[in-house]
Amino acid sequence: MPRFDGTAEYNALKKHQAKPNFSRRAVKTPHLYYDYSRQLIDDTTVALLLRLAEASGLRAKIKAMFSGEKINVTEGRAAWHVALRDPDNQPEVKEVLAKIKKFSAQNKFNNIVAIGIGGSYLGPEYLAEACAPYALPGKKLLFVANVDGTDFARKTAGLDPKDTLVIIISKTFTTAETMKNAETAKVWLQRAPGSGPAVVREQMIAVSTAEDKVKAFGIDPANMFPFWDWVGGRYSATSAVGAVPLALYLGYDNFEQILKGASWLDDHFLRAPFAGNLPVLSALLDIWNINFMGYKTRALLPYFQSLGKLPAHTQQVEMESNGKLVDIEGQPVSFDTGEVVFGEPGTNGQHSFYQLIHQGTQIIPCDFIGFIKPQYPLGESSPASVTHHEELMTNFFAQPDALAFGKKDDYLPKNFPGNRPSSSLLLKELTPFTAGLLLAWTEHRAAAKGFIWGINSFDQFGVELGKKLGVEQRNRILEYHKTGKINTEGLNRSTATLLQAFLKGELPT
Amino acid sequence: MPRFDGTAEYNALKKHQAKPNFSRRAVKTPHLYYDYSRQLIDDTTVALLLRLAEASGLRAKIKAMFSGEKINVTEGRAAWHVALRDPDNQPEVKEVLAKIKKFSAQNKFNNIVAIGIGGSYLGPEYLAEACAPYALPGKKLLFVANVDGTDFARKTAGLDPKDTLVIIISKTFTTAETMKNAETAKVWLQRAPGSGPAVVREQMIAVSTAEDKVKAFGIDPANMFPFWDWVGGRYSATSAVGAVPLALYLGYDNFEQILKGASWLDDHFLRAPFAGNLPVLSALLDIWNINFMGYKTRALLPYFQSLGKLPAHTQQVEMESNGKLVDIEGQPVSFDTGEVVFGEPGTNGQHSFYQLIHQGTQIIPCDFIGFIKPQYPLGESSPASVTHHEELMTNFFAQPDALAFGKKDDYLPKNFPGNRPSSSLLLKELTPFTAGLLLAWTEHRAAAKGFIWGINSFDQFGVELGKKLGVEQRNRILEYHKTGKINTEGLNRSTATLLQAFLKGELPT
Numbered sequence A, B: 001m002p003r004f005d006g007t008a009e010y011n012a013l014k015k016h017q018a019k020p021n022f023s024r025r026a027v028k029t030p031h032l033y034y035d036y037s038r039q040l041i042d043d044t045t046v047a048l049l050l051r052l053a054e055a056s057g058l059r060a061k062i063k064a065m066f067s068g069e070k071i072n073v074t075e076g077r078a079a080w081h082v083a084l085r086d087p088d089n090q091p092e093v094k095e096v097l098a099k100i101k102k103f104s105a106q107n108k109f110n111n112i113v114a115i116g117i118g119g120s121y122l123g124p125e126y127l128a129e130a131c132a133p134y135a136l137p138g139k140k141l142l143f144v145a146n147v148d149g150t151d152f153a154r155k156t157a158g159l160d161p162k163d164t165l166v167i168i169i170s171k172t173f174t175t176a177e178t179m180k181n182a183e184t185a186k187v188w189l190q191r192a193p194g195s196g197p198a199v200v201r202e203q204m205i206a207v208s209t210a211e212d213k214v215k216a217f218g219i220d221p222a223n224m225f226p227f228w229d230w231v232g233g234r235y236s237a238t239s240a241v242g243a244v245p246l247a248l249y250l251g252y253d254n255f256e257q258i259l260k261g262a263s264w265l266d267d268h269f270l271r272a273p274f275a276g277n278l279p280v281l282s283a284l285l286d287i288w289n290i291n292f293m294g295y296k297t298r299a300l301l302p303y304f305q306s307l308g309k310l311p312a313h314t315q316q317v318e319m320e321s322n323g324k325l326v327d328i329e330g331q332p333v334s335f336d337t338g339e340v341v342f343g344e345p346g347t348n349g350q351h352s353f354y355q356l357i358h359q360g361t362q363i364i365p366c367d368f369i370g371f372i373k374p375q376y377p378l379g380e381s382s383p384a385s386v387t388h389h390e391e392l393m394t395n396f397f398a399q400p401d402a403l404a405f406g407k408k409d410d411y412l413p414k415n416f417p418g419n420r421p422s423s424s425l426l427l428k429e430l431t432p433f434t435a436g437l438l439l440a441w442t443e444h445r446a447a448a449k450g451f452i453w454g455i456n457s458f459d460q461f462g463v464e465l466g467k468k469l470g471v472e473q474r475n476r477i478l479e480y481h482k483t484g485k486i487n488t489e490g491l492n493r494s495t496a497t498l499l500q501a502f503l504k505g506e507l508p509t
Helices: A008-015 A043-055 A058-066 A081-085 A091-106 A122-130 A149-156 A176-190 A199-203 A211-217 A240-250 A252-271 A278-292 A310-322 A354-359 A388-405 A432-453 A461-483 A493-504 B008-015 B043-055 B058-066 B081-085 B091-106 B122-130 B149-156 B176-190 B199-203 B211-217 B240-250 B252-271 B278-292 B310-322 B354-359 B388-405 B432-453 B461-483 B493-504
Strands: A026-028 A033-035 A111-115 A140-144 A164-169 A204-207 A297-302 A340-342 A366-371 A422-427 B026-028 B033-035 B111-115 B140-144 B164-169 B204-207 B297-302 B340-342 B366-371 B422-427
Touching: A008 A043, A008 A278, A033 A278, A033 B493, A043 A058, A043 A278, A043 A432, A058 A252, A058 A432, A081 A252, A081 A432, A091 A240, A091 A252, A111 A176, A111 A240, A122 A140, A122 A240, A122 A310, A122 A432, A140 A149, A140 A240, A149 A176, A149 B388, A164 A176, A164 A199, A164 A240, A176 A199, A176 A204, A176 B388, A199 A204, A204 A211, A204 A240, A240 A252, A252 A278, A252 A432, A278 A432, A297 A310, A310 A340, A310 A432, A310 B354, A340 B340, A354 A388, A354 B310, A354 B461, A366 A388, A388 A422, A388 B149, A388 B176, A388 B461, A388 B493, A422 A432, A422 B493, A461 A493, A461 B354, A461 B388, A493 B033, A493 B388, A493 B422, B008 B043, B008 B278, B033 B278, B043 B058, B043 B278, B043 B432, B058 B252, B058 B432, B081 B252, B081 B432, B091 B240, B091 B252, B111 B176, B111 B240, B122 B140, B122 B240, B122 B310, B122 B432, B140 B149, B140 B240, B149 B176, B164 B176, B164 B199, B164 B240, B176 B199, B176 B204, B199 B204, B204 B211, B204 B240, B240 B252, B252 B278, B252 B432, B278 B432, B297 B310, B310 B340, B310 B432, B354 B388, B366 B388, B388 B422, B422 B432, B461 B493
Parallel strands: A111 A140, A111 A164, A164 A204, A297 A340, A297 A366, A366 A422, B111 B140, B111 B164, B164 B204, B297 B340, B297 B366, B366 B422
Antiparallel strands: A026 A033, A033 A422, B026 B033, B033 B422
């Protein structure tokens, strides 16, 4: 397979000067309508991008992912999260889901505290927020991720420990933050008035692959829900990582709808021709913006408050998957890979960072997401009044036009240059099904970019060094606890000064 | 005053090749320690940047801001938010604060719902989260910003209307989102069982400058708390915009501490020599990264869960203030202005987007913020165990070194190139005082950049066009309510298709 930046298509795109005319371009499916008319492209751009996808071997790579090949070559693993959405063909998946279904049906606790970080948190949290109107009556789902004690303390303040089930989510059951919070949760349950010796076995459960560690912690292995080495953290929301908290919170049937929505998008990704394929087209437009236009930051702007956590989840999936300096063969890349993704729900962002998007010196491609129906209908629809949802949607219609077409004003502070690219995704309503669909879109869009660039979107060696240096710092603090002496040997002066200040409890003077 | 890109210092910096040696560089004050050793700079860089600041007339511009001159020239207004922190010299400020103090002391309601968006929301929300441990017993403060009915519906779910005070925060009392939510809040109060005819006068108050509109809405003008045309939205957190909700939630004395912390930083900004001036130095380092290194996105990484809302507030202040294409004289700039700012509290971000920061193709300068003391001490400190806060801080010490120094590995997927810039701000503890200090840092850092670039950081014409087109869309929807006919005249095909789908309630086919 030729390198991304060695293909004829890459060179053609480098030379190509698009003449965007903003004519209507859209992907139509029964479940979504994706309008990309306002990207800075013309017919030739689209044709060249589609040829680039073919030249990269994208079709074969997608098939390899779906057949469970070990495409995560640096770690010798598959990236087979699509199998999680296909239980009828995956007996081990089916078995775990059946166990989760049974467990969630028997649950008597109203408060669910899910302890996990990164991939064991952001995807499930996005889904929980998106599906909140579908929650079982009386159920509360809280996520504790940060090792900062504030997270545990504030989330559990006012919670009745007797009515709380705690889920510890960690593949290896060694994640520093998660195990710290797990120990604190254990103490919290044990110290609750009237708590008995069986409290950990009865009120703590695990999502993990490390049965021995789960057992050593005191959790009943019967209450451990496994997943597999072919499920990467940031791609794990549809494994037991998301299934356990979400089935407890929403009921198993609603979680199953999330799987069905993801599965629908999986099938679309696998089978739809690239020219009408949402993840492929959106990935190609990202590549156009990043590599050929030089726009390296993208804004994700859901016009829907319940999608408030989608930007943070997408940020993780994109930036952890594709923030890579080497290609799949371990050779340095000489082109830009992953973009920065940020965003807030509309209309909030309009009153915050949109000034820069409309009139800043850097161009930020935008993804708008909107829904025909609201989740919480409010306000009056009359000849004199629009509903809350209608008011919201006026902005969903207006912003892309303002960005694309601008408005000439001879007074330059009020001039809008236009030609600022965006896409608009319209769905009918936000349900568990469409929340799962959006999750799979996020996953496959990132993966498709990685496939085209020829990088490995499924490892994350870049997080190791910080962890290692963190352990060294922890050992210095433990040494201080033992000896009362601060050991700064081997530290640079800057870090030594900060560590000393911290341990002495006074700012440096 | 010469243009930013016309100064000798700008040209010298353009030619200058820094040879960073990461030797210790820090600003020391009694309240904070700012380490910028790991920026990609050397002594010459710092000297040139300081000369650039002088050449830009920064000193005079700061003084002009502090003396209330109309430095927001396009709108003919002052940007005098520092006066809000100096009530002893500002009788009108003092008077409003006295009114707020009295009002908050008499408040009997436990739930405070603050309705506002953008600057009437992000700053107060950041302060409320940061100061949550200081809240008055039993008080709950909720912010409703988004016009999506989900925001109001979910925030008020389970809230007793009888025990709720609603604050409407809008300078003009015409902000579309805020007035929509205000009307819905009014209905919510009026329809509460047992609610009397005086409910709006008794349970709704306003922060605004538009007395006639406040009165017409039904709010008692005695319960309107004004501010002034010299307070810009994103710089308004220390005006009545923040003072009213925060005094009700935290008690007036704690709000006063916020003012004192901001005032301390104001004084530091006004008086400290630039070489030891936190807002000026951090602004100059941003300028170095943006204009001379080409790093146009910055990550704000508070290692403190209670600062979870600081990135969103900073994003607003920076991107709305400095996302500008024209200079203060209305001439196009030919250099980059405002950067994109994003971030999540540590350690959460480490398990999300840090992969790209460590090993991505683009360089993201990082700001780390840490505290010596935790707000919620949890976990055991012993020879065998670190506390939650100690574990958190190991990462605060480790990450900047991992970024700056990297780690050579011949196996390239595990190679860390290093030379990735960051700064570390250490404070003693997060209190209302230091929360106010950080607020003022955010404000002055953005303003200092604007002063040096020679742009107007205090207007926001870039948000107008979207608003205007939104009103046009609203009129089309109202016309549809009246006539049952969809008018798409004058719309492009893409927008017409989206609007039709929305009004018909079906995705386009």
